[in-house]
Amino acid sequence: MTCIEIRDLHACIDGRPILKGVTLSLSVGEVHAIMGPNGAGKSTLSHLIAGRPGYEVTSGTIRYDGRDLLAMTPEERACTGIFLAFQYPVEIPGVSTATFLKTAVNAQRRFRGKTEIDAMQFSKLIKEKAEKLGMNNDMLRRSLNVGFSGGEKKRNEILQMAMLEPRFAMLDETDSGLDIDSLKIVASGVNALRSAERAFLVITHYQRLLEYIVPDYVHVLAEGRIVCSGNKELALELEAGGYAPFTTHACHAS
Amino acid sequence: MTTSFTNSAVPSEESLLQFWRDDQANQSSWVADFRRRGYARYSELGGIPTPKIESWKYTDITRFKRALYRPSIERGILSSFIWPSQDGLLTIPGPQFVLVNGRFAPQLSSSAFSDGLIVQSLEEALRYDEDLKVRLLSPEKVPAMAALNAAWLGEGLVVRFKANTTENHIVHVVLISTNTIGKYPIVTHPCIVVIAEGHATLIESHVGLSAALTNMVSYLHVEPNATLTHVRAQSGFSETHTICSSTATVASRGLYQCFVLTTGLGLVRNELAVTLAEAEAECRLYGAYTADSNRHVDNTIVMNHVAPATTSRQIFKGVIDDGGRGVFQGRISIHPEAQKSDGHQIHRALLLSPGAEAYCKPELEISADDVKCTHGATAGELDEETLFYLRARGLDAETARALLIESFLSDVVNGVSLGLPRLPDVTRAMISVWLAGRVPKHEDF
Numbered sequence: 189m190t191c192i193e194i195r196d197l198h199a200c201i202d203g204r205p206i207l208k209g210v211t212l213s214l215s216v217g218e219v220h221a222i223m224g225p226n227g228a229g230k231s232t233l234s235h236l237i238a239g240r241p242g243y244e245v246t247s248g249t250i251r252y253d254g255r256d257l258l259a260m261t262p263e264e265r266a267c268t269g270i271f272l273a274f275q276y277p278v279e280i281p282g283v284s285t286a287t288f289l290k291t292a293v294n295a296q297r298r299f300r301g302k303t304e305i306d307a308m309q310f311s312k313l314i315k316e317k318a319e320k321l322g323m324n325n326d327m328l329r330r331s332l333n334v335g336f337s338g339g340e341k342k343r344n345e346i347l348q349m350a351m352l353e354p355r356f357a358m359l360d361e362t363d364s365g366l367d368i369d370s371l372k373i374v375a376s377g378v379n380a381l382r383s384a385e386r387a388f389l390v391i392t393h394y395q396r397l398l399e400y401i402v403p404d405y406v407h408v409l410a411e412g413r414i415v416c417s418g419n420k421e422l423a424l425e426l427e428a429g430g431y432a433p434f435t436t437h438a439c440h441a442s
Numbered sequence: 443m444t445t446s447f448t449n450s451a452v453p454s455e456e457s458l459l460q461f462w463r464d465d466q467a468n469q470s471s472w473v474a475d476f477r478r479r480g481y482a483r484y485s486e487l488g489g490i491p492t493p494k495i496e497s498w499k500y501t502d503i504t505r506f507k508r509a510l511y512r513p514s515i516e517r518g519i520l521s522s523f524i525w526p527s528q529d530g531l532l533t534i535p536g537p538q539f540v541l542v543n544g545r546f547a548p549q550l551s552s553s554a555f556s557d558g559l560i561v562q563s564l565e566e567a568l569r570y571d572e573d574l575k576v577r578l579l580s581p582e583k584v585p586a587m588a589a590l591n592a593a594w595l596g597e598g599l600v601v602r603f604k605a606n607t608t609e610n611h612i613v614h615v616v617l618i619s620t621n622t623i624g625k626y627p628i629v630t631h632p633c634i635v636v637i638a639e640g641h642a643t644l645i646e647s648h649v650g651l652s653a654a655l656t657n658m659v660s661y662l663h664v665e666p667n668a669t670l671t672h673v674r675a676q677s678g679f680s681e682t683h684t685i686c687s688s689t690a691t692v693a694s695r696g697l698y699q700c701f702v703l704t705t706g707l708g709l710v711r712n713e714l715a716v717t718l719a720e721a722e723a724e725c726r727l728y729g730a731y732t733a734d735s736n737r738h739v740d741n742t743i744v745m746n747h748v749a750p751a752t753t754s755r756q757i758f759k760g761v762i763d764d765g766g767r768g769v770f771q772g773r774i775s776i777h778p779e780a781q782k783s784d785g786h787q788i789h790r791a792l793l794l795s796p797g798a799e800a801y802c803k804p805e806l807e808i809s810a811d812d813v814k815c816t817h818g819a820t821a822g823e824l825d826e827e828t829l830f831y832l833r834a835r836g837l838d839a840e841t842a843r844a845l846l847i848e849s850f851l852s853d854v855v856n857g858v859s860l861g862l863p864r865l866p867d868v869t870r871a872m873i874s875v876w877l878a879g880r881v882p883k884h885e886d887f
């Protein structure tokens with residue numbers, strides 16, 4: 189079943205075209221990877237899907253579970269199951285990770301017409317999930333991401349994903365700046381969530397992450413377009429030959 | 443129906459003067475003389491301060507001029523009083539002393555209090571307490587609004603925290619402005635004197651229930667080795683306006699710590715002059731305020747380091763929305779004899795709308811060489827990237843803003859437990875009430 193379908197998407201920032209005709213379709217149960225050189229538009233695509241203001245969509249459509257995604261507010265998208273693990277998670281002094289997550293979980297529950305989560309139940313759940321990601325209680329009590337290392341911030345993103353249980357999750361370079369141990373923890377966090385009801389879009393610059401999160405499809409995004417799509421072997425090819433062949437002429441892999 | 447300052451007909455200055463002269467006959471000679479000197483000082487300074495005066499440049503109170511020329515004759519004594527539900531400060535245990543329109547209201551106040559504490563109406567205390575008289579500044583030394591207060595000396599309260607107790611005495615002073623019968627706004631001139639020996643806490647709540655103007659003066663004396671913790675919470679009706687002129691004097695190794703929380707009232711001016719008079723005296727000031735739709739909050743601080751090794755910290759944060767104005771004027775003055783002193787001051791404003799205004803004027807006057815002294819000021823908006831992050835987690839735009847406002851104020855709010863464990867929670871609740879009452883003015887999508 190199709191989860192999200194992007195058709196010929198063109199988008200500008202400040203009048204400058206960044207996405208120049210992206211077409212991509214993901215079904216539930218699938219993991220897609222997007223690779224590509226810096227500045228290709230990978231983050232732009234994921235932010236646009238999450239609803240970040242400031243982009244002008246000049247043509248094309250995004251349908252999400254049959255709905256017109258571009259007509260939805262960021263919070264509606266989140267509440268209907270879209271999740272973005274940010275490349276640069278923000279810091280919020282004075283608001284603990286636990287408080288923040290409880291606010292988010294409850295906002296999403298309210299949207300779905302459910303009652304607020306019981307405080308005890310929430311605290312048990314978050315501790316359980318945090319532990320699996322190697323995050324201790326102290327990190328849950330500290331201000332959101334304040335003083336966290338790069339790796340801790342990324343784990344925190346995965347914790348949020350685990351608590352919010354999205355239908356469509358995007359990970360924007362969650363692997364960058366991670367040591368191998370953190371990478372494995374993050375990957376196992378993602379793998380634990382893989383299911384037949386959920387789709388993933390994993391954005392990465394390096395093939396390394398895809399050894400741990402094995403994708404069903406790999407796409408190359410360059411200069412605002414998907415120039416090549418293939419299976420997981422494509423990632424290895426990229427590793428060996430770099431992006432240059434893909435940005436200059438059409439793709440020959442299949 | 444509400445009364446307002448701008449369109450109510452008020453008596454002339456002449457009739458006020460006549461009333462004042464008549465009232466002088468009811469006073470003791472000391473009080474009558476003090477009042478006469480207050481009036482002379484007020485006149486000499488040209489009456490109500492105008493924005494032409496440097497320290498009143500950003501706060502224009504001249505619209506109250508006509509209202510000020512009216513005696514505050516209504517002494518409407520409340521027999522009962524329903525505390526506005528938003529205020530949880532009174533849940534902090536301690537005896538309560540209530541001033542209704544400036545006058546001490548014993549029927550609303552606690553009667554039993556402990557050995558270490560003496561609380562009296564100013565009127566009563568002035569009859570025999572000679573020490574009290576020297577605790578008031580001479581009218582010749584005070585600025586215009588305090589001089590006007592001196593001209594009406596009589597309303598108010600005296601709180602003495604005695605030494606030789608190790609426990610922290612907590613006292614609530616509640617100032618209620620209410621107009622139960624008249625059609626004119628109430629104008630009052632209360633004076634509060636606090637003398638702290640030992641370990642003392644004063645929780646001062648200003649509650650506006652109807653159109654009123656309070657021109658208050660307070661004298662805070664922190665004796666050697668004593669600690670005075672002072673919480674001032676200002677909330678309620680935006681037709682209630684408050685001008686406070688406070689003077690704090692801190693003796694050797696004394697600590698004066700104060701948290702000013704303004705989440706309501708219309709025009710608020712908190713003028714505070716602190717004198718760190720003796721060696722190792724210390725002062726910590728925290729301020730958090732909100733200003734929106736025609737609300738104006740002014741904190742004007744003068745921090746005088748006059749003795750060696752004195753320390754001061756000031757951190758003020760304001761959240762300003764459309765039509766609101768925040769003013770912070772902070773002077774740190776380090777005198778030549780105040781070597782090894784250390785003064786810091788920060789003011790940060792969060793502007794929620796293009797129609798929000800913030801004025802900040804820091805001044806450092808340093809006349810000693812071996813000192814540390816810094817100040818910082820910023821004014822900024824909510825971070826768009828952070829707002830998006832929160833919305834991408836499912837928080838609607840208003841909830842996201844509220845969370846970021848809470849975050850902005852958090853270092854002040856979390857920092858101010860001041861020995862009162864419930865204070866941060868109470869503060870957060872008062873801020874939430876303000877947030878909830880605010881009309882969303884921002885369009886998204």
Ligand SMILES: Nc1ncnc2c1ncn2[C@@H]1O[C@H](COP(=O)(O)OP(=O)(O)O)[C@@H](O)[C@H]1O
Pocket residue numbers: 201202206224225226227228229230231232233
């Ligand atoms: N907020 C922005 N304002 C202007 N240009 C931007 C902004 N964000 C991204 N860009 C530009 O869009 C292009 C794509 O950026 P991005 O999506 O971050 O690439 P990637 O994630 O693939 O490295 C780059 O040329 C970048 O400079």
Ligand SMILES: [Mg+2]
Pocket residue numbers: 230231232275360361
């Ligand atoms: Mg990127």
